[in-house]
Amino acid sequence: MRITYGIILLLVSFTVVLGQDPQIPQLKKRVTDLTGTLTEVQLATLEEKLSAFDRSTSTQIVVLILPTLGGESIEDFSLRVAETNRIGRKGKDNGVLLLVALEEKQIRIEVGYGLEGVLPDALAGNIIRNGIALNFSKGDFYAGIDAGISAIMLATRDEYNTDSRDNRFLAFLTALLVFGFILFLLMFSVFGRRRRYGGSRFHAPTLGGTMTWGDG
Known part of the structure; x- marks a missing residue:
């Protein structure tokens, strides 16, 4: 009987482990560097800066630096990180995740729905x-x-300014994104499918808030 209970307990434990996603880090601070890129002083400075901003505005900005995405797209990964860690105030959806993947040399700004009006994908790309x-x-x-x-x-805070050249680029990119979105909807209406993010408080992945740097 003890052996049977032991086997059942082992199976239950194994099932729980399988249900967890070890790739998604639990963010305990506003700045998490899993690569050792930033010094302790730099981390503390950024942490205090974000903490003060959170206290004065209630907007939560979180930074995550990863060694690698492990083969997953940065759009999907950043969305899962934001949702798993519930970035942003409940009912306001005012969270922002800045994700950096060193190996892939990719940067992503994931924006909560509550801030999409002041921080659209085109502006995130500009930043x-x-x-x-x-x-x-x-x-x-x-x-x-x-x-x-x-x-x-x-x-x-709706105080970010760009020069006229950037404004023209943003206008063009916004129009391009709108056209692409309309085309996307038309294609999925034809095939009778649409990708959904049930209960998501963040944008579905787009390319506006994603970019690479350097030669990679």
């Missing part, structure tokens, strides 16, 4: 290109992340 990736290409990861955080803060 990555002009602030984060530019510094990453020079090897200065702290400056890139700090610049990205500052720009995201301005955007969520």
Whole structure:
């Protein structure tokens, strides 16, 4: 009888383990560096900056630096991280995840639905290109992340400004994304399928808030 109970307990434990996803880190702080890229002082500085912003605005910005995505797309991975860790205030959906994958040299800004009006994908791409990736290409990861955080803060306050050249690019990219979205809906209506993210509080993956840096 004890053997039987032991086997049942083992099977239950094994099932629980299988139900967990070890790839998704549990974020205990606002800045999580799993690569050792940032120094302790840099981590503390960014942590305090984000904490103060959270206290004054209730907007939660979280940074995650990974060694690798393990073969998964950064769009899917960032969405799972944001949903698993419930970034953003309940009822406001005002969370932002800045995800950096070193091996793939990819950057992603995942935005909660509550902030999509002030931080659309096109603007997220602009922030990555002009602030984060530019510094990453020079090897200065702290400056890139700090610049990205500052720009995201301005955007969520609706204070982020771009020059006329960037405005033209954003207008073109926005129109392109809208056209692509309409085409996407038409295609799925023809085939009778549509991808859904049940209960998701974040954007479905798009390319606007994703970018690479360097030669990779």
